[in-house]
Amino acid sequence: MKKQMDKTKKKEKQMNKEKVKLNALWFIIWFVGMPFYTIGSIFEYTCLLLKSAFEQICNWPQIVEKALDEIDVRIDDIEKELVHYEDKLKGKVVYMPCDSVDLFGKGLPSNFWVYFHKNFERLGLKKIVATYFNEGGRSYKIEYSGGCDNDVLDYVKVVMDGDGDFRSEEVVSIMKKSDVVVTNPPFSLFREFFNQLVQLQKRFLILGSPNAVSYKDIFPLIKQEKVWCGVVFNKSTTFVLADGTTKDVQINWYTNLDHNKRWEDVVLYKKYNEEDYPKYDNYDAINVNKSKDVPMDYDGVMGVPITFLNKCNPKRFEIVGIMSRDKVDVFNKGYPKIDGKKKYARLLIKKL
Numbered sequence: 001m002k003k004q005m006d007k008t009k010k011k012e013k014q015m016n017k018e019k020v021k022l023n024a025l026w027f028i029i030w031f032v033g034m035p036f037y038t039i040g041s042i043f044e045y046t047c048l049l050l051k052s053a054f055e056q057i058c059n060w061p062q063i064v065e066k067a068l069d070e071i072d073v074r075i076d077d078i079e080k081e082l083v084h085y086e087d088k089l090k091g092k093v094v095y096m097p098c099d100s101v102d103l104f105g106k107g108l109p110s111n112f113w114v115y116f117h118k119n120f121e122r123l124g125l126k127k128i129v130a131t132y133f134n135e136g137g138r139s140y141k142i143e144y145s146g147g148c149d150n151d152v153l154d155y156v157k158v159v160m161d162g163d164g165d166f167r168s169e170e171v172v173s174i175m176k177k178s179d180v181v182v183t184n185p186p187f188s189l190f191r192e193f194f195n196q197l198v199q200l201q202k203r204f205l206i207l208g209s210p211n212a213v214s215y216k217d218i219f220p221l222i223k224q225e226k227v228w229c230g231v232v233f234n235k236s237t238t239f240v241l242a243d244g245t246t247k248d249v250q251i252n253w254y255t256n257l258d259h260n261k262r263w264e265d266v267v268l269y270k271k272y273n274e275e276d277y278p279k280y281d282n283y284d285a286i287n288v289n290k291s292k293d294v295p296m297d298y299d300g301v302m303g304v305p306i307t308f309l310n311k312c313n314p315k316r317f318e319i320v321g322i323m324s325r326d327k328v329d330v331f332n333k334g335y336p337k338i339d340g341k342k343k344y345a346r347l348l349i350k351k352l
């Protein structure tokens with residue numbers, strides 16, 4: 001019996017020894033592996049950070065555009081642009097489909113409304129109409145056909161069936177009945193808004209980001225002279241935010257209403273020479289660094305800053321294409337490179 005107990009005790013002792021050995025072994029493995037786990041965790045954390053940063057960078061244009069969806073134009077900036085189209089508005093129904101419901105909490109519609117209302121008789125307008133976006137709810141439409149121009153709250157208000165989304169049938173139907181659309185659409189939906197106006201063959205004057213010039217669906221229309229930039233072009237403009245504070249944003253007006261500035265001539269005085277105007281590696285055109293340096297005596301294709309668009313008198317220059325993306329297509333000729341080095345995005349023009 002005693003022998004049996006000793007045997008069991010010995011076995012237990014041995015098992016305990018094995019356990020200690022095993023634990024020691026685990027400890028050694030854990031200890032030796034610790035730097036690797038730490039590096040692994042840091043690596044994993046860094047990867048997550050990089051992933052999130054990458055997503056932010058990829059979505060950056062959308063994030064910036066979304067932040068600009070609720071900015072209101074100041075009345076003097078509206079006046080500065082609208083003064084160039086006064087003769088185009090006589091007898092017209094002007095529609096503002098992306099208006100503000102309650103500017104500055106004062107129950108006022110947007111400054112577009114204020115401008116057209118106050119200048120209604122002077123401009124000889126037929127009617128002004130504005131609708132608002134009340135996401136998921138019911139919006140309303142306001143209309144004014146003259147009477148008391150100075151009282152901007154003098155209007156007829158009609159409750160709408162839908163929320164005033166510019167893509168809704170209700171708004172499309174109002175758009176179809178209007179002659180000119182003038183508004184500041186949400187920047188993040190600019191492309192969609194623009195394409196809708198083009199599809200409906202509307203006359204328009206709208207605000208957008210200068211980047212829109214090179215959008216795949218907008219540039220072809222600019223090249224074909226179906227749409228052009230307004231007078232105030234690529235300019236930092238002060239907007240009012242919902243809380244009354246201001247923000248400076250770079251903007252362009254886009255329009256298919258003619259204006260005199262389009263036909264103005266630029267004075268060219270530089271002479272072409274191979275050294276100052278090298279050719280691109282990937283397209284047969286010379287590079288011009290500044291708009292004012294466009295040579296007066298070069299007859300081939302020239303890559304000029306995109307801002308040359310508002311100097312591009314259609315009687316004097318043909319727009320050949322753009323170089324703003326690597327991918328080559330009918331309109332985009334690749335991203336400009338000289339001696340393998342990337343240059344700035346360029347507009348391709350040719351003297352007529």
Ligand SMILES: C[S@@+](CC[C@H](N)C(=O)[O-])C[C@H]1O[C@@H](n2cnc3c(N)ncnc32)[C@H](O)[C@@H]1O
Pocket residue numbers: 068069070071072073097098099100101110111112132133164165166167183184185186187189
């Ligand atoms: C940049 S703000 C311009 C406001 C105003 N028109 C102005 O500039 O004084 C764009 C306006 O479009 C409205 N909006 C946003 N999404 C819209 C949509 N899907 N349809 C119609 N309007 C929309 C916003 O509520 C906002 O008031």
